[in-house]
Amino acid sequence: MALFVLVAPREALVSVVIVVGLLLAGGLYFLFMLKFDRESLEAEPGDVSAFKQPS
Numbered sequence: 001m002a003l004f005v006l007v008a009p010r011e012a013l014v015s016v017v018i019v020v021g022l023l024l025a026g027g028l029y030f031l032f033m034l035k036f037d038r039e040s041l042e043a044e045p046g047d048v049s050a051f052k053q054p055s
Helices: 002-006 011-038 038-042
Strands: none
Touching: 011 038
């Protein structure tokens, strides 16, 4: 969907700015997590169950 918006005509500037802003926000969030909470990026979904008690 984002690629479709980015190849939209020049008249659709607002939607292109929104998509670029969202991509930048996602990239900044990823860099923040990479620098300050690397452990959360190394975990895979399903490694630890929220309902299972540790033994």
